[in-house]
Every structure is written in structure tokens, then in C-alpha cells.
Amino acid sequence: MTKKSFPLRINEQVIAAMQRWADDDLRSLNAQIEFVLRDALVKSGRVKLIQKVVTDVEMQALDDGDINQEES
Numbered sequence: 704m705t706k707k708s709f710p711l712r713i714n715e716q717v718i719a720a721m722q723r724w725a726d727d728d729l730r731s732l733n734a735q736i737e738f739v740l741r742d743a744l745v746k747s748g749r750v751k752l753i754q755k756v757v758t759d760v761e762m763q764a765l766d767d768g769d770i771n772q773e774e775s
Contacts, residue, residue: 711736
């Protein structure tokens, strides 16, 4: 998936709260903003399907046969 840079003007208190949340979830601020936006899109029904992002750990487990792959 390609990503597009986008300047964002946002209230200081909102960005500070997002940064704390990102820190709690061990994400970057950018990743946290994208997570929240994607979640809102799914919950509002504006996005029907978002593919699961497979982490490096999950990918290694799949390669090792430790995780059962879901049937399509």
C-alpha cells in the first residue's frame, strides 16, 4: 500500500492526547492517527474491508508453522 504525505493542522490538546495514546500502544503518532481514522471508517461503514496487516512476528510464526492459516 502506498502512503501519501498530508499536512495536518490539529489542536494541541488533541495531538498531545493522541501522542500519549500512541505511547501507551507502542505506536508512532502517525501510526496512531492512521489507526484511529481507519477504525472510524470501518465503524461508520465507509470502508467495507481493510486487510489485516501481518506483523513480522506473525509472519515468522506462519513460516515456522506455529499459526494455523485461516481458510479463505
